[in-house]
Amino acid sequence: MTTSGLTIALDGMGGDHGPETIIGGAELASIRHPQVRFLIFGDEAVMRPVLEKFPRVAAVSEIIHTDVAISMDELPSQALRRGRRTSSMWQAIDAVKAGRAQVAVSAGNTGALMAMAKVILKTMPNVERPALAALWPTMRGECVVLDLGATIGPGAIQLVQFAVMGEAFARIIFGLERPTVGLLNIGQEEVKGTEQVKEAAQILRTADLNVDFYGFVEGDDIAKGTTDVVVTDGYTGNIALKTAEGTVRLIVEFLRGALNSSLMSRLGYLLAQGAFKALSKKLDPRSSNGAVFLGLNGLVVKSHGGTDAQGFAYAIDVAVDVAAADLVQKIMADLDPLDGLKLSNGKSAEQSTTDESEAALS
Known part of the structure; x- marks a missing residue:
């Protein structure tokens, strides 16, 4: 696909510096990608005043209020229990699954992001666990x-x-x-x-x-x-x-x-x-900011938690590139030759994913 019609879901509460960095980075990215739209998830009372300071991104963005923000030091299991369905991180990833966005970007807790992405999007066939590239x-x-x-x-x-x-x-x-x-x-x-x-x-x-x-x-x-x-x-x-x-x-x-x-x-x-x-x-x-979770049935980009607006804008650049390249479908095709290889735990990749997801939510 091209960047025309591309929607990116942003975890507006993720990272060390919060909405100022996330929305400021989206403003800078909008200069390079004027056709891209944003869904920004987080506490509307916190984010709305920040968004009003950045008119360019405000014109192409929608704020979706969420009640929970995942902290940078939460364990993945705790984040899943506390933030399932109600956190900005979960909702941003879920927007990709629902087709409302083509890629999600978060500067939040890496372990929580990986756990939520794996539960929501599931791994591709022949993939046991995602990799951050x-x-x-x-x-x-x-x-x-x-x-x-x-x-x-x-x-x-x-x-x-x-x-x-x-x-x-x-x-x-x-x-x-x-x-x-x-x-x-x-x-x-x-x-x-x-x-x-x-x-x-x-x-x-x-x-x-x-x-x-x-x-x-x-x-x-x-x-x-x-x-x-x-x-x-x-x-x-x-x-x-x-x-x-x-x-x-x-x-x-x-x-x-x-x-x-x-x-x-x-x-x-x-x-x-x-x-x-x-x-x-x-x-x-x-x-060089912006790493992609490979092996998921959807696109999620991880930004460094301590970056500034300029760095977060680069992570959005990566999100635009991988979404435009139709990365998921192309990687899935390349994984077909792995059908005959046993996973390290002796299970199929699909069974391994199901077991780990259920364990994380228990």
Whole structure:
């Protein structure tokens, strides 16, 4: 589909900074995507005065009042019990299921968002658990990295599922015919790594999955852009992401200190101001904000909870791109070859999803 007629559901109460950031980000995104409309879920008494300050997005938005806001520190099980059907997060995702919106965006609690999305939208056939995928800047351009925190401790088959979904995502987003896929490990030798990682690599090498498997990659290969897709577990992926963001901030602070250290340094900055601005833009973590839950029967984009309006606008950009690309149907088609693979718990993906959803709500 195109952006014409596209509606995005926003969790207006999610994130560290609340409606000011969410609605301010939608205002910035509206400049780039004037045809997009927004359904904004949350406390109307809080959001209405904020929306009135942003006339552009107000003209293309509808506020839907909800009574509950999920806090950033709630356990997923608590969030499901307290916020089921009545929270801004639940209602935003449910709008996608009902067809009122094509994609939902939230800066809220990642665990709660994943749990609610999984209960409401369910996982695709041949997918045991969703993966959080994002675009990562590299020396070659960008790569897809997943999982970034949705699934802790996945089994070998789940890692294979992530590889297939990440490959499809990269092919659609980057326009590549055969993206290369690497499995993150502590070394490139076949004897290294956990049993799950080694087993996943063996499956990717031998199974007929139409995936161009490069092999093992190490942490520095992400920045090098060695492969178009990097697959890892959510624990490792989230640590890698936060480490990269912290390193960028460290570099920026070192650079700022060096440029202000002397008169000659400040003069040098003035002479190369354009280059430094371009570098600053490349190093800005906000420009990579917005991760997509892959493997769901619907589109949900997770924004960093601590971002500002500019960062949230980038997450909306991602939402527009994946909705326009018809991502769900294309990934579902790529998952068909997984029919013959057993899941790590010996159940079908559909049964595993049902069991976990019922457990979360009990």
